[in-house]
Amino acid sequence: xxxxxxLLIQGKHWFVFLLLEAVSLLFLFSYNGYQRSVYFTTANxxxxxxYSAISSVTSYxxxxxxxxxxESENQRLYREVESMxxxxxxxxxxxxxxxxxxxxxxxxxxxxxxxTVHKANNLITINKGEADGIRPEMGVVCSRGVVGVIxxxxxxxxxxxxxxxxxxxxxxRLRNSEYFGTLTWHRATPYSTYATGIPxxxxxxxxxxxxxxxxxxxxxxxxxxGLVAGIGDSEDGLSYLLTVKLFTDFSTLREVSxxxxxxxxxxxxxxxxxxxxxxxx
Amino acid sequence: xxxxxxxxxxxxxxxxxxxxxxLNQVHLLGYATPLIIGYMxxxxxxxxxxxxxxxxxxxxxxxxxxxxxxxxMASASCTLIAMIQAPLLNxxxxxxxxEDFTPCFRAMGFWKYFLFVFIMMLVLHSAFYLLDAFTLANxxxxxxxxxxxxxxxTVLVIFIExxxxxxxx
Numbered sequence: 001x002x003x004x005x006x007l008l009i010q011g012k013h014w015f016v017f018l019l020l021e022a023v024s025l026l027f028l029f030s031y032n033g034y035q036r037s038v039y040f041t042t043a044n045x046x047x048x049x050x051y052s053a054i055s056s057v058t059s060y061x062x063x064x065x066x067x068x069x070x071e072s073e074n075q076r077l078y079r080e081v082e083s084m085x086x087x088x089x090x091x092x093x094x095x096x097x098x099x100x101x102x103x104x105x106x107x108x109x110x111x112x113x114x115x116t117v118h119k120a121n122n123l124i125t126i127n128k129g130e131a132d133g134i135r136p137e138m139g140v141v142c143s144r145g146v147v148g149v150i151x152x153x154x155x156x157x158x159x160x161x162x163x164x165x166x167x168x169x170x171x172x173r174l175r176n177s178e179y180f181g182t183l184t185w186h187r188a189t190p191y192s193t194y195a196t197g198i199p200x201x202x203x204x205x206x207x208x209x210x211x212x213x214x215x216x217x218x219x220x221x222x223x224x225x226g227l228v229a230g231i232g233d234s235e236d237g238l239s240y241l242l243t244v245k246l247f248t249d250f251s252t253l254r255e256v257s258x259x260x261x262x263x264x265x266x267x268x269x270x271x272x273x274x275x276x277x278x279x280x281x
Numbered sequence: 282x283x284x285x286x287x288x289x290x291x292x293x294x295x296x297x298x299x300x301x302x303x304l305n306q307v308h309l310l311g312y313a314t315p316l317i318i319g320y321m322x323x324x325x326x327x328x329x330x331x332x333x334x335x336x337x338x339x340x341x342x343x344x345x346x347x348x349x350x351x352x353x354m355a356s357a358s359c360t361l362i363a364m365i366q367a368p369l370l371n372x373x374x375x376x377x378x379x380e381d382f383t384p385c386f387r388a389m390g391f392w393k394y395f396l397f398v399f400i401m402m403l404v405l406h407s408a409f410y411l412l413d414a415f416t417l418a419n420x421x422x423x424x425x426x427x428x429x430x431x432x433x434x435t436v437l438v439i440f441i442e443x444x445x446x447x448x449x450x
Contacts, residue, residue: 016332016335020335023356024342024353025353027356028352028353031353032351032352032354
């Protein structure tokens with residue numbers, strides 16, 4: 001112990017030397033921007049290398065956790081993609097072909113829950129009702145073309161009178177010519193229907209497109225219905241009786257859209273008033 | 282004792298005055314400034330307390346730094362030569378020299394004294410200019426500054442020594 005103290009006393013100038021040098025260097029690095037920046041750059045370089053070495057080791061240890069996290073993330077994203085795919089399929093099923101004509105109208109998508117095609121008066125039940133803003137006499141379309149008209153509604157379901165119903169009457173016209181008629185069904189096949197009332201002087205040829213004419217309060221003009229498949233004469237001989245092959249395939253139909261804001265109450269009111277005066281008959 | 286102290290203070294003031302007002306304006310090659318402050322450390326007689334030497338060295342450097350905006354550089358360099366002064370002087374002392382001789386031509390002989398001053402100045406300038414450059418990127422320039430500064434200040438110290446001692450004699 002005593003020897004140690006002696007040693008310390010003998011070497012005290014070393015301590016003073018180191019202390020004074022330390023103070024000098026402290027001044028040097030505190031008050032000289034250049035030396036400080038060189039010092040810190042070098043020091044940071046050294047420390048940076050040490051840190052990167054450490055992190056390259058520790059990152060290996062963390063790999064397991066990282067893997068687990070990536071795995072769960074992956075699963076979540078996969079589920080998301082699947083549900084998105086489903087939603088996209090549902091969304092695109094319906095409005096692909098007729099969407100150009102339907103720009104500006106409110107569309108409610110619905111699924112068919114019950115449908116018949118072989119009866120004389122077929123009806124379709126869909127899973128949207130008053131709660132979704134559906135009212136009677138709204139037009140129902142699908143991606144291919146016209147489906148029918150809403151007949152009755154409950155809170156969550158609606159009944160549609162499709163084109164394949166003998167009570168169905170939809171006004172129609174030939175695309176590219178302004179001659180119009182009415183589409184009716186006579187318990188034929190579920191693939192075709194008849195257009196009556198198109199005058200004899202109209203130029204009609206097979207494969208002409210029949211579409212809605214916009215006269216009714218139900219459908220906007222220009223929604224495709226079908227193609228002219230056969231040209232015949234009506235019973236009174238004054239007009240054509242056209243066989244129309246429907247675009248809509250009712251036997252496989254699942255998704256439909258309802259146009260909810262085309263109906264104009266004011267027009268309807270006016271027409272009802274005119275009917276009540278019996279001037280049109 | 283007190284007289285020695287005041288002489289040292291006076292010497293310090295004169296050396297600093299000369300250094301700061303005259304020699305600090307000399308920039309040979311735009312870079313090399315002779316540091317005459319090293320002379321302060323040369324003048325201490327043999328056997329001076331090493332702690333006292335260190336403190337004198339530090340104070341000299343610190344005052345120089347204060348007036349030349351070189352914070353820490355001269356303090357560190359002067360403390361360093363204050364540290365080596367005693368062993369260097371011991372190793373260069375003539376065999377028949379007294380225990381407490383003051384380094385000068387008469388006591389040491391010309392060449393030994395010259396060598397003593399030269400080594401002190403070399404260490405001082407090396408430390409100072411290395412701290413100043415703080416990188417070896419421009420080592421030629423640093424080396425040149427060290428060499429020229431050392432030679433010039435050694436010559437100056439010898440000149441002053443000749444001037445002062447010859448008048449005394």
